[in-house]
Amino acid sequence: EPEVTQTPSHQVTQMGQEVILRCVPISNHLYFYWYRQILGQKVEFLVSFYNNEISEKSEIFDDQFSVERPDGSNFTLKIRSTKLEDSAMYFCASSPQALQETQYFGPGTRLLVL
Amino acid sequence: DQQVKQNSPSLSVQEGRISILNCDYTNSMFDYFLWYKKYPAEGPTFLISISSIKDKNEDGRFTVFLNKSAKHLSLHIVPSQPGDSAVYFCAASARNFGNEKLTFGTGTRLTIIP
Numbered sequence: 001e002p003e004v005t006q007t008p009s010h011q012v013t014q015m016g017q018e019v020i021l022r023c024v025p026i027s028n029h030l031y032f033y034w035y036r037q038i039l040g041q042k043v044e045f046l047v048s049f050y051n052n053e054i055s056e057k058s059e060i061f062d063d064q065f066s067v068e069r070p071d072g073s074n075f076t077l078k079i080r081s082t083k084l085e086d087s088a089m090y091f092c093a094s095s096p097q098a099l100q101e102t103q104y105f106g107p108g109t110r111l112l113v114l
Numbered sequence: 115d116q117q118v119k120q121n122s123p124s125l126s127v128q129e130g131r132i133s134i135l136n137c138d139y140t141n142s143m144f145d146y147f148l149w150y151k152k153y154p155a156e157g158p159t160f161l162i163s164i165s166s167i168k169d170k171n172e173d174g175r176f177t178v179f180l181n182k183s184a185k186h187l188s189l190h191i192v193p194s195q196p197g198d199s200a201v202y203f204c205a206a207s208a209r210n211f212g213n214e215k216l217t218f219g220t221g222t223r224l225t226i227i228p
Contacts, residue, residue, distance in 0.1 A: 042219065042220045043158065045216060104160060
């Protein structure tokens, strides 16, 4: 069964450093998402992406964050200058279409900012 | 932001009995609801969904009930099995309003007692 994959599974970084989290969505899906879950809190929406542009973003997704689909398979989330409060599990999700289909999640990347 | 609430942080059920997980929402624009199951260190796994035009959807051992007037939904698992032990998240979106993002509840940890 096709699945969303994410790399790395764990990332430790120093505050102020840039990180790039990578995702390979399910191959025939067209809509891509990033969510995060801070330890002990709920899963929160960050951004949705379709047709090479952001279609929706949350208040969390400020100028420090960016997303890109650099090729036909990868979908990345970049945090330019990490802060301690960026420590969380980051989940990528994809769906065949927006508004009609379920979002399928990857296993997540655990980011720890020191 | 408590638009989706799961008031029971944990629930223990005997194997073979029915598990009932509850979820309440406040945003009347929500029109699509999903249940996800999550094991530690994994991403949320889609279980079952329901559109606001229905009041029940069934898939094998899983049934979701929606009461729009009460803004309440529930997930029934019967019979419960040890492999059902996980954290269950309720999520909602306002698809007909062009809103793709999923808003999650805080989760209920279900433990099935053998």
